[in-house]
Amino acid sequence: MHPDQHRDFTEFVATRSDSLIRLAYVLTNDQHTAEDLLQTALTKTAAHWRRIRDSPEAYVRRVMYREQVGRWRSPRWGRERVVQTPPERVAHDRTGEVDTRLTLAQALRSLPARKRAVLVLRYYEDLPESEVAKIMGCSVGTVRSQTHQAVARLRQLVGETITLEA
Amino acid sequence: MTVDEQRIARELRLMAEEAGPVDALAYVRRARAGLIRRRRLSWSLAGLVAAASVVAVLVTGAFGGPGGHTAAGVATLPDNTPEQLRAVRECMPKGGPVHSMDGERRISEHGAVQDFRLLAEYRDKGGSTALIGSESGFVLCTPTTQPEFAELAVFTYWGFKAPGNLPDISGDLRVDAYTSHTHRYAVGPERLQRNENYRVVAGRVTAEVRRVEIDWADGRRTDARVTNGFFIARVPGKSAPDPLGREDALGEPLMILDSPPVTVTAYGTRGEVLRQEKDVAYGPLGRQE
Numbered sequence: 001m002h003p004d005q006h007r008d009f010t011e012f013v014a015t016r017s018d019s020l021i022r023l024a025y026v027l028t029n030d031q032h033t034a035e036d037l038l039q040t041a042l043t044k045t046a047a048h049w050r051r052i053r054d055s056p057e058a059y060v061r062r063v064m065y066r067e068q069v070g071r072w073r074s075p076r077w078g079r080e081r082v083v084q085t086p087p088e089r090v091a092h093d094r095t096g097e098v099d100t101r102l103t104l105a106q107a108l109r110s111l112p113a114r115k116r117a118v119l120v121l122r123y124y125e126d127l128p129e130s131e132v133a134k135i136m137g138c139s140v141g142t143v144r145s146q147t148h149q150a151v152a153r154l155r156q157l158v159g160e161t162i163t164l165e166a
Numbered sequence: 167m168t169v170d171e172q173r174i175a176r177e178l179r180l181m182a183e184e185a186g187p188v189d190a191l192a193y194v195r196r197a198r199a200g201l202i203r204r205r206r207l208s209w210s211l212a213g214l215v216a217a218a219s220v221v222a223v224l225v226t227g228a229f230g231g232p233g234g235h236t237a238a239g240v241a242t243l244p245d246n247t248p249e250q251l252r253a254v255r256e257c258m259p260k261g262g263p264v265h266s267m268d269g270e271r272r273i274s275e276h277g278a279v280q281d282f283r284l285l286a287e288y289r290d291k292g293g294s295t296a297l298i299g300s301e302s303g304f305v306l307c308t309p310t311t312q313p314e315f316a317e318l319a320v321f322t323y324w325g326f327k328a329p330g331n332l333p334d335i336s337g338d339l340r341v342d343a344y345t346s347h348t349h350r351y352a353v354g355p356e357r358l359q360r361n362e363n364y365r366v367v368a369g370r371v372t373a374e375v376r377r378v379e380i381d382w383a384d385g386r387r388t389d390a391r392v393t394n395g396f397f398i399a400r401v402p403g404k405s406a407p408d409p410l411g412r413e414d415a416l417g418e419p420l421m422i423l424d425s426p427p428v429t430v431t432a433y434g435t436r437g438e439v440l441r442q443e444k445d446v447a448y449g450p451l452g453r454q455e
Contacts, residue, residue: 006198009197010191010194013190013191013193013194013197014194017190017193018187018188021186021187021188022182022185024185025182025184026178026181026182032260032261032272034185035261035278036261039193039196042193042197043197045197046194046197046198104173104174108174108178108181109181119174119178123171123174123175123178124175124182126175154174
């Protein structure tokens with residue numbers, strides 16, 4: 001990498017790493033996995049820096065999405081993990097607001113990677129469907145159907161009516 | 167209660183706030199190191215053969231140039247064999263070094279498993295302890311068949327100072343660690359815990375050094391295992407009454423690990439002393455100057 005490119009790359013990572021690790025975290029739901037995902041994405045970004053330096057963040061985002069969904073598709077990637085301490089149960093004696101938040105949080109965390117990813121891109125990143133389609137490498141229609149399915153699954157998990165704009 | 171897209175967005179933002187901060191410069195460094203590895207992989211077979219010879223020269227000659235400096239960097243450290251990589255992973259079940267007081271808390275700026283190589287390993291009838299290092303620093307690992315009792319992978323910068331001075335060896339010998347490591351395990355149906363304490367010395371030498379000897383100051387002397395310019399040695403620790411006369415919770419004299427200062431000697435090809443470090447003091451891992 002040319003020194004000028006190295007400087008630009010370093011500046012990009014320094015200014016955007018906080019935002020990128022948060023995106024990686026909502027995609028993976030695990031700090032260590034998020035760090036590995038971010039590192040993989042940045043290594044690929046560095047390799048193509050000259051070509052993508054005008055819009056590196058879009059490239060990182062695309063790599064992270066594809067890596068995460070591809071990793072989840074791999075047969076080596078277990079859907080269930082063994083943990084030392086079982087997660088705490090929802091506290092049903094709290095206020096309704098807290099109950100709802102916890103339930104929704106758990107529902108989001110339990111969504112499969114692809115379904116969570118499409119919600120992340122649409123509602124956390126607030127990207128238009130056309131941009132999400134580019135990142136996912138599919139049509140706008142597929143984005144809509146994926147979003148619909150993800151929301152339907154979320155509704156099922158939460159056990160409540162969820163209203164969304166069409 | 168109705169949940170709409172704003173609620174989903176808000177929940178995702180709350181989830182995002184749980185993400186821990188990262189060391190941007192460490193990510194840049196590893197991204198560039200990965201870049202180097204990717205380029206190497208894309209070389210032709212002939213190029214790889216040539217590169218292998220270059221790397222061999224770097225590895226075997228790296229630690230003994232005329233200036234007494236290594237040419238090390240993670241790119242020139244020898245690759246792990248699959249068995250060594252497995253040992254590194256077992257040593258760092260959290261994916262990298264962890265906090266010395268909290269084994270659940272990984273410290274990402276100290277690197278990840280892929281940054282570390284098994285540099286030298288000392289085996290005896292009680293088991294083994296390995297020096298596992300990266301471009302920036304190292305951890306010690308004492309394998310156990312009961313991972314819940316394993317020592318924490320506590321990171322120490324080469325030279326006890328960030329970002330680590332791996333290439334810098336002045337005077338043929340540098341002692342990076344004189345500390346203790348414990349092989350813990352449980353026995354019997356009541357799972358009684360046993361601790362086997364070891365005094366461990368590890369460090370770096372130049373290519374001129376053929377042998378490293380540790381004088382443990384208790385009548386014992388040990389030849390360290392020297393591999394590619396790195397060395398490590400250990401002996402079973404002995405307990406001694408606390409010199410301050412303190413007592414334990416039962417009112418018995420408190421017993422501590424006897425850890426007098428050691429002497430480390432580096433010998434050349436003709437058996438001559440190239441460098442000797444006397445009165446090397448015991449100290450914990452993870453400290454910085």
